[in-house]
Amino acid sequence: MEQMRLTFVNVGYGEAMVLECPDPSRQNGVFVMVIDGGGNDPAEFADCASGRVPMAEYLSGRGLDHIDVMVCTHIHEDHLSGLLPLLEHWTPGELWQTLPADFFRRMRPLEIPDDANLSRRKFLQALNDYQTLCALVETRGGVIRAVAAPLDGVLCSGLSGRVLAPSASQAEELAVLLDGVYAAEDAEFWSRLDRLDARMNNFSLVLRLDFRGTGVLLPGDTNCLGYGDIPAEALQADLFKVGHHGQRDGVSAQQLRAIAPRAVVCCASSDRRYNSADPGVLTMAAEGGARLYFSDCPPVPGAAEPLPPHHALEFTIGPGGVVEGRYLPL
Template identity: 35%
Template sequence: MRITFINVGYGDAILFQGENGYTALLDGGGNLEEEFAGNCFRIRAVDYLQKQGITHLNDVIISHIHEDHVCGLEEILRLIPTDHLYVSYFLEPFSSARPLTPGPQAPRSVVLYTKALNAYCRILKQRMQSGQAIHVLKAGEQLPLTEGLTATILGPKPASIQHYLRRIEQVFKSESEEEVTRLLGELDATSNHTSLLIKFETAGLSLLAAADNCPREWGDVPIDLFKNVNVLKLPHHGQKDAVSEQYMQIMPLEIVVTTSASDRRYHSANPEVYERLLAMHQGSAPLRFLFTDEREYPPYFSQPEGFQATTLVVDSGKIVPEFIKI
């Protein structure tokens, strides 16, 4: 199994490729022109897939609704045949929703959230109209995705989903621009709490893919389920709320991956996070930090030639990173 973190700048796009031809994608990054213009190392997820000759996806998983996770998927699903789509929300009321527009004074974060919400609704409608499969994931499920790869759904909390869906129903029913804008702001602020938290297990590697689901939301997860995690995709792009001693200090971590843009906007890829992870690290081998969009991050990382993706492979029992340059 090869697990690839595509350099989509600030965002998540994680590709799984099995030796049997299996392919899956967890999120698809964003689709903002300014994220990619003038940067020769960042690459849209759809372009990366096409350059790698991927013409079919068995599974696509959407972790939650934010621009940097959802908006890159729309073109992927249009161009690349996909067998199954997995989401964390019940299909109604999204599948019958109208496009939304926030008021002119809405902050940029709300505008971007609205782009993602509208894109998500279009994705669902297109698949439902074409009769393609959509599966709603719930905490506690275990998916045997393919031979040698299992996904265990650890989150989100059912209460977080219920709270979020109540706001979704309200925003699509409202006729008031002011109320729509207010509700979109609340949805943007709480969408991270509804992120899928997934543990992927294959021979020699146990990846916790946290999207933006931060440890303060993990209270319903049995603690033992974290005890074999040796690769962590940091939640929330490595912002301060990404780590907790309660959970990370029991993980036999070997590699921590941060999917953050090299400008470290929003205080992402925060150095305090890596200091804390090093302080709690219990393993015999050194802890290795990988960054999807960095070239130099002293003292944690150096790959000065740049790259479009980072792939993890298991070789002779060791997890080996490969930096992919197209």
């Protein structure tokens, strides 16, 4: 039986995934989905001792020849901005995101002041990069697709996907909030920008995949407060990528019980920036019976040995709950 491959690329503090699923109807017999691209700040990759690598560089080294679907889970620099360099090499057949397909035309380039704090600079950059990404995809012939819950369907042979969040009303709320940011001036602009930045994680696209009976749950940066409208029975998955980089609010004990994962991936940086890879969250997942994996190399509670430096974490996923992970060495 053929297997699907899901790879978490080591982009430091950020998230970047590539899914490859056998399907004879697709180019070269493989369906390819890229889910987020990490950041695009060179400083993130200045220290590559743990194996950090930009998404575009990693995919080029893998010899990737096409992208069927590119997914932008939400507008934050550490998820979105690394998708832009991919457009220099590949044009996706579809770009999945949660706003109206033509929303980028209502946006304008925003100035990034030199004296803006880091959080504001990164969010402004993400907004500008989102507009550029959508414009480039459309110009080059790709289709921009707005996705919201409830939406499910077959992605390719043996693989189905279900969008669990945001709902259509949440997507509409995000569009209204963004319109408000672009319409505001002076102090009101910064106030609205900061409020939206603080809320953006829980507008993340939450995607559940099923490959021949093996479930994968990818919640973007959704934290434990963002699961409210998702039925508990829809969360069960064999492989779970914990939300918000494994920070303390990434998932609750009740949610972990509903997911009941056999493997948990945490996309935290090796320096545990912003208190990612929270020891309490990791311990809770391990005590629930899940094996822990990491896209980068943060310290792991109770581990006898440090994680090996690696460019990526690769899973082979087969039918009936088969999930096998391995770190790809430098």
